[in-house]
Amino acid sequence: MFIALEGGDGVGKSTQISLLREWLEAKGRRVTFCREPGSTGLGEKVRELLLFQREIGICRMSELLLFMTARAQVVNEVIRPALDRGDAVIADRFLLSSIVYQGYGGELDVEEIRHLGKIASGGILPDLNLILDLPLEAAKTRRKGTPDRLESEADAFHERVREGFLTEARLYPEQNIVISADQPIDAVQQAIRSAVRSILKQP
Numbered sequence: 101m102f103i104a105l106e107g108g109d110g111v112g113k114s115t116q117i118s119l120l121r122e123w124l125e126a127k128g129r130r131v132t133f134c135r136e137p138g139s140t141g142l143g144e145k146v147r148e149l150l151l152f153q154r155e156i157g158i159c160r161m162s163e164l165l166l167f168m169t170a171r172a173q174v175v176n177e178v179i180r181p182a183l184d185r186g187d188a189v190i191a192d193r194f195l196l197s198s199i200v201y202q203g204y205g206g207e208l209d210v211e212e213i214r215h216l217g218k219i220a221s222g223g224i225l226p227d228l229n230l231i232l233d234l235p236l237e238a239a240k241t242r243r244k245g246t247p248d249r250l251e252s253e254a255d256a257f258h259e260r261v262r263e264g265f266l267t268e269a270r271l272y273p274e275q276n277i278v279i280s281a282d283q284p285i286d287a288v289q290q291a292i293r294s295a296v297r298s299i300l301k302q303p
């Protein structure tokens with residue numbers, strides 16, 4: 101089982117991921133967690149370059165390809181072996197983030213990104229994307245620390261990102277579930293667990 105937590109910046113993914121992980125482990129599942137970009141030596145270097153080395157120019161296409169590079173590596177080193185062992189894999193972001201941030205937000209071609217994403221991940225895609233949705237103003241007040249490269253994009257970019265997640269969920273309701281993050285932590289977690297329960301039941 102492969103689940104990705106998705107959503108805009110500041111929607112509270114980390115808290116929800118910890119709670120989901122605890123719940124799955126309490127049910128006796130082995131859980132492998134990874135974040136994107138990151139979770140491998142190469143991925144963490146790419147993360148640093150993409151998010152924090154703001155003095156280095158990165159055009160939108162290079163940005164996309166760097167996210168894809170990190171993804172190819174994490175699939176190879178972490179996700180595929182974990183799925184082969186029978187672990188539940190929880191990813192903090194996966195391909196949907198590229199589709200939405202570099203596609204809807206950055207205005208690259210969405211279908212090309214989808215295609216490239218399948219190549220980069222060797223066809224391994226989440227069974228379910230859980231999309232935490234929050235209005236932009238609320239998300240902005242929840243963000244912490246110095247804004248990284250993507251967080252520093254204009255509000256219009258982040259509005260397109262939010263709309264992008266909702267559009268993708270409408271287009272592909274089987275793989276994407278939208279959960280309002282504008283409710284107490286417990287209520288969000290209950291919604292996440294009930295979505296995960298539905299795929300745990302599948303053979």
Ligand code: TYD
Binds near residue numbers: 151167192250
């Ligand atoms: P991160 O610190 O993980 O942000 P968050 O805690 O909000 O998930 O930084 C990841 C940033 O990179 C985030 O702004 C989303 C962006 N991103 C993309 O633009 N494309 C991608 O493919 C991925 C995986 C992330």
